[in-house]
């Protein structure tokens with residue numbers, strides 16, 4: 518068991534996964550015929566003429582994205598209706614036959630570059646327009662399109678696939694050749710991360726509502742991620758059970774209870790994705806979600822060992838809706854208010870403790886009761902190791918109170934001690950005379966803990 522835990526602790530991210538963690542918060546852009554037909558899934562028979570965003574301005578998209586502090590954009594180059602936002606040489610169902618005749622992928626990629634943010638694309642394998650769909654030849658068609666996008670639009674940080682798979686005209690489902698798609702991406706854009714339900718680089722969190730798990734492990738059983746690299750041997754109970762019941766909605770994917778039965782572990786972190794509105798595509802009558810909901814999702818994504826991928830759907834004019842722009846600015850202002858002012862602290866690690874149970878003492882410049890968050894970061898480049906921790910507050914009069922109990926940490930854990938939407942946390946009553954120190958006590962870990970930083974704000 519001990520050897521296996523040490524192996525689990527040493528499962529490491531790739532360079533491209535580390536770069537992805539640093540991007541933290543980025544935008545999805547769902548745009549295409551559905552924007553004009555008021556649908557979420559097109560049928561593939563929409564005439565090209567309907568795609569006519571007369572005021573299209575991708576710089577306005579980038580401005581909105583940056584107003585929220587997001588650092589990248591992922592554009593739906595092709596959604597399930599098969600319509601291409603770039604003039605693909607392999608189909609007539611694209612912008613080249615629309616009234617605007619503009620290469621939206623190029624304009625978006627250029628706008629990202631001008632604005633200093635990353636660019637990536639979504640390419641739906643499910644294509645309801647192409648007649649080859651459902652036959653092996655469709656994989657060639659798909660790879661040709663993928664190659665166009667990978668070779669003609671500069672650096673790509675992200676290729677986002679979804680697993681939706683309908684029936685083609687022959688009534689057959691397509692067998693997607695993911696190993697071939699992955700090979701192409703590695704060949705032309707080796708720094709790009711690839712998303713699919715189960716990796717290889719980034720996996721789906723299991724819902725589209727922005728809901729995170731209580732303990733989000735990036736180190737998970739390879740049984741779930743067949744295209745990710747398995748980095749360990751079998752769990753100690755691999756012969757005495759199996760993990761066939763696991764799905765990406767399961768609560769504790771990487772918990773000890775599961776990994777002991779695993780045939781080997783991979784490093785495959787989750788992305789939390791949701792739309793700013795109920796739909797992925799723009800619909801006039803929909804309103805953006807509340808500031809509270811977006812803020813909470815940020816805390817449970819960027820602040821829970823994931824990244825946050827927030828969709829902003831352009832209107833029929835080809836602009837991000839002003840209602841959404843307003844909400845994005847409010848979100849940024851709130852994030853800056855909550856996390857922008859770090860409280861001066863001195864952090865020392867207590868000498869002589871067990872390597873898997875380090876204790877960090879955080880001393881304030883003066884007794885305080887105005888702190889709201891403790892932000893913990895493991896050095897994820899060395900693996901994800903902490904299983905559980907607690908935060909204890911020491912008051913001026915020398916009393917100790919357990920304040921927060923957490924599970925794993927990973928890249929970043931935002932421990933929320935007070936909530937801007939819920940008023941005063943009853944716990945803060947205990948420190949109304951001021952806390953002089955906080956103690957972060959790791960209570961269990963898979964191997965020696967490497968904490969990268971501890972911040973209080």
Ligand code: FUL
Pocket residue numbers: 557679680681797
């Ligand atoms: C899903 C699609 O079916 C939705 O339309 C949307 O694009 C979402 C991000 O992925 O699988």
